[in-house]
Amino acid sequence: xxSEPEVSAPDLFAHVPRxxxxxxxxxxxxxxxxxxxxxLKLLVRTGVTTRYRNSVLGWTWSYVRPATQFLVFxxxxxxxxxxxxxxxxxxxxLFSGIIGINFFNEAFGNATRSIVGNAPLVRKVYxxxxxFSVSAVFVAFVxxxxxxxxxxxxxxxxxWIVNITVMSVLAFLAGILILAMVAFGAGLFFGAVNVRFxxxxxxxxxLLMLVTWASPVLxxxxxxxxxxxxxxxxxxxxxxxxxxxELFHYAFWEPVSRGRxxxxxxxxxxxxxxxxxxxxxxxxxxxxIGQAVFRRLEGRFAQDL
Amino acid sequence: xxxxxPVHTPSIIVDGVRKTFMLNHAHSLKDTVVSWIRxxxxxxxxxxxxxxxxxxxxxxxxxxxxxxxxxxxxxLKLLSGVMQPDGGHVLTRGRVAGLIExxxxxHPELSGRENVFLNAAILGMQQKEIEARYxxxxxxxEIGQFIDQEVKHYSSGMFMRLAFSVAIHVDVDVLLVDEILxxxxxxxxxxxxxxxxxxxxxxxTLVIVSHDMEMVRExxxxxxxxxKGELAFDGDVDDAIxxxxxx
Numbered sequence: 001x002x003s004e005p006e007v008s009a010p011d012l013f014a015h016v017p018r019x020x021x022x023x024x025x026x027x028x029x030x031x032x033x034x035x036x037x038x039x040l041k042l043l044v045r046t047g048v049t050t051r052y053r054n055s056v057l058g059w060t061w062s063y064v065r066p067a068t069q070f071l072v073f074x075x076x077x078x079x080x081x082x083x084x085x086x087x088x089x090x091x092x093x094l095f096s097g098i099i100g101i102n103f104f105n106e107a108f109g110n111a112t113r114s115i116v117g118n119a120p121l122v123r124k125v126y127x128x129x130x131x132f133s134v135s136a137v138f139v140a141f142v143x144x145x146x147x148x149x150x151x152x153x154x155x156x157x158x159x160w161i162v163n164i165t166v167m168s169v170l171a172f173l174a175g176i177l178i179l180a181m182v183a184f185g186a187g188l189f190f191g192a193v194n195v196r197f198x199x200x201x202x203x204x205x206x207l208l209m210l211v212t213w214a215s216p217v218l219x220x221x222x223x224x225x226x227x228x229x230x231x232x233x234x235x236x237x238x239x240x241x242x243x244x245x246e247l248f249h250y251a252f253w254e255p256v257s258r259g260r261x262x263x264x265x266x267x268x269x270x271x272x273x274x275x276x277x278x279x280x281x282x283x284x285x286x287x288x289i290g291q292a293v294f295r296r297l298e299g300r301f302a303q304d305l
Numbered sequence: 306x307x308x309x310x311p312v313h314t315p316s317i318i319v320d321g322v323r324k325t326f327m328l329n330h331a332h333s334l335k336d337t338v339v340s341w342i343r344x345x346x347x348x349x350x351x352x353x354x355x356x357x358x359x360x361x362x363x364x365x366x367x368x369x370x371x372x373x374x375x376x377x378x379x380x381l382k383l384l385s386g387v388m389q390p391d392g393g394h395v396l397t398r399g400r401v402a403g404l405i406e407x408x409x410x411x412h413p414e415l416s417g418r419e420n421v422f423l424n425a426a427i428l429g430m431q432q433k434e435i436e437a438r439y440x441x442x443x444x445x446x447e448i449g450q451f452i453d454q455e456v457k458h459y460s461s462g463m464f465m466r467l468a469f470s471v472a473i474h475v476d477v478d479v480l481l482v483d484e485i486l487x488x489x490x491x492x493x494x495x496x497x498x499x500x501x502x503x504x505x506x507x508x509x510t511l512v513i514v515s516h517d518m519e520m521v522r523e524x525x526x527x528x529x530x531x532x533k534g535e536l537a538f539d540g541d542v543d544d545a546i547x548x549x550x551x552x
Contacts, residue, residue, distance in 0.1 A: 012360060015314050021396035025386025039426040046423060050414045124409040126386035127427055299389040302382065303326065 025126050027298060029291055032128035040131055040138075047139035062146045066102055070095050077218045087220070088257040092154060096252040097217035097245045099147040104179045104241060105208045107140035111187020112204045116194055119305045129298050133191055137184045141176075155252055163255035174276055175247035178283050182240050185286030192290075192297040196304050215242040216249075221269055237269065240286075243279035246272060316479050316510040317361040317384060321393035324354040324379050324534075353379040355534035356393065363398075363478075366511040368521040368542060370549045371531040377514045380531070381481050384512065399478025402428050408468035413457035417448055420456050421471055428475045438474050445496070446470035466493060473500055479510045498523065518546055 033040060052058040073094055078084035087093060114132035115122060122129060155161075194200035214236075216224070221242075225233050236242065250268055269275060327348045330340065340347055353376045361367050369377045382388040383395050385403045410427040411420050421442055425435040443452055446467040456464060473480075482501075501524055505511060515521055521528065521542060528545035530538035538548040 012313070012315055012318055016398065021318065021398050023386075024384060024395055024397050024401060025389055036426075038432045039423075042423050042426050046412055046415060046419075050412065053414045120409045121427065122387075124387065125403065125427055127429070302387040 025299070027128055027130075027295060029295055030130060033130055033134050036128055036131055039127070040135055043131060043135035044138040044142070047135060048142045051139075051143075059146065062143055063150060066095075066098060066147050066150070069102075070098055073098070073218055083219070088260040089158065089253060092151075092158065092256055093249060093253045094218065095151055095154070096248040097215070099144065099151060100175060100179060100245050100248045101212050101215065101217055101241070102147065103140055103144040103176070104183050104244075105211060106143060107137045107180060107183035108187050108190075109204060109208060110136035110140055111183060112190040112194055112201060114187070115191045115301060116198075116201075116305065123302050123305050129301060130188065130294065133184060133187050133294075136187060137180055140183070141180065144176075151252060155256055158256040160252065160256045163258050165255070168251045168255055171247040171272075171276075172251035174280070175244040175251065178240050178244040178247070178276075178279050181280075181283035182286050185283065185288070185290035188287070188290030188294040192294040192301075195297065195301050211241055214239060215245045217245055221246065222267075237275055238278060238282065240279035240282045243272075243275045247276065313360070314363045315360050316363045316365070316398050317359070317512070318394070318396040319357055319359040319380070319383075320396075322354055322357045322380075322383060322390045322395060323352070323392035324376070324383065324388065325391050326351045326353055352534050354383070354390070357531070357534065357536055359529065359536065359539075361510060361512065363510055364505075364508045365527055366505050366513070366525045368525040368528040368545070369512065369514045369531060370521070370528055370545055371537075372549075375531045376534040377531055378483060381483050381512065381514055384479075385481055397479060400429065400476065401479040401481065402472070402475045402477040403481035404469070404472045404483065408464060411456055411464070411468060414455060416455055417443075417452040417459070417467055420467070421452075424468065424471045425475065428472060430475055434476060442467075442470050442474045445474070445500075447493070462490065469497065473497070473504075477509065479512065480504060482511060482513045482515070521546070 052061060055061065057064070070091070074084070074091055078090050078094065084090040111133045114136040115129060118132050121127070122132075152160075190200045190204050212218075221237070224236055228236065246269055250272060254268060328351055329348045330336070330346065337347060355376075357376070357380065359380075369380060371377050379388070381403065383390050384397060385401060410424045412423065415423065421439060422432075422435055425438075425442075426432075430438075446463075446469070448463060448467055451459065451463065456467075459467070498520065501511065505524065511524070513521065513525060525542050527540070528538075528542040529536060530545050530549045538545050
């Protein structure tokens, strides 16, 4: 009996070569996502359209939340703590940072929950599971757009359009890319771990809480420079989220406040270009690590959920 | 040898497949510590499949029989790729899709139309294929004007009919069917049976897990009995049904 496979094996492939067979459930990682782009489109559309179903205000909520956040921060930091007096256009500075963080938080949070949230599907049908993480990031991006619109309107009123350069646009795009990449990579990692250990979700919530404060959203990187020793500042500036926030500042706040920035002694980081390069590499590494962990764990998703 | 043997063009090769599940008894850190102190086992192993060999040829319509917990559904999950075997190999040829608990991908907030597209895409269809088959799918489901309603307002019968209709219209070479032949009322069941016969006539490979022996007798040309994760019988349908009740 045990020798039977060896005997029958050549016979099995006598009429159909071995190469025509596939092993079901073999994933090719991100490549599959490109092959399944139509499903990705539908998943993103579903995520976007069903978000505010049955709500009276609907998409208004996408504006209400960041607006409230902005008002609270502006009142406390700008008015009570008088940052608004020393910094030109502090509201623009504040809001351009907030929307970046909001995008990251939503993308990262959604991606982390995406596998467990689609448990019925993951358990019953085989499809590339990374699709859920990728679509989570795309859905977050769609919700990020109205906030950008709001910011643009404010900037237009402040004469931003006159001072805008190609570099501002590039900085904005680079910032988005860095945020999306880190959110996707970290989301893959925690999303995969979350299947077996639901501890991942509270850990991510904790991280999301810290993200706002670990980057110069409310304050300025110069304050960190003045308080921290050099090596700690270096570490601080290596945080890709920090770099992305600074890129957003460069894109929106710098053009409206040009001239008054250096005068007040709170310039943007002189090595922003290098930092962007480093941040891109770190984001790429995050995706690679996330991929590796995800692909290692995904074989067990169906039975662990 | 080749002259005497019938021409075998396998669609599915299952070779010495094993699948073991760990049953955890400790569900928290406290449980773990307590069990460890008392010297109790933290988990026990359950062998769902124990070295199963099976070759299904193209155009076969095979029934997998066995009592609950014998490993039938695990086998289907391995064939569809949802789970990976712990040992052995599973090989499939062509496009495989499952009618495994249809409706898993349905979104209650979306309309019937949107759900048709979403679910067909989940089952691996491309936009053009879905557009080409859309009318057929809706007609088969007998949903009529409700197609633009949100699915959450559907009756359970309508919901199952639409889900089933999407799944059965996916263009596949191998179709895995798990216990869903009991969808809908008698006329709809009859229609499903006719659809299955159409697929069999078209030379598709069907793997059917069911407790409905009538349906199995009518549709399948071969049956295997799985008992405790091992192949207990392989051959004619009537003999298999007899072999199953013996065990």
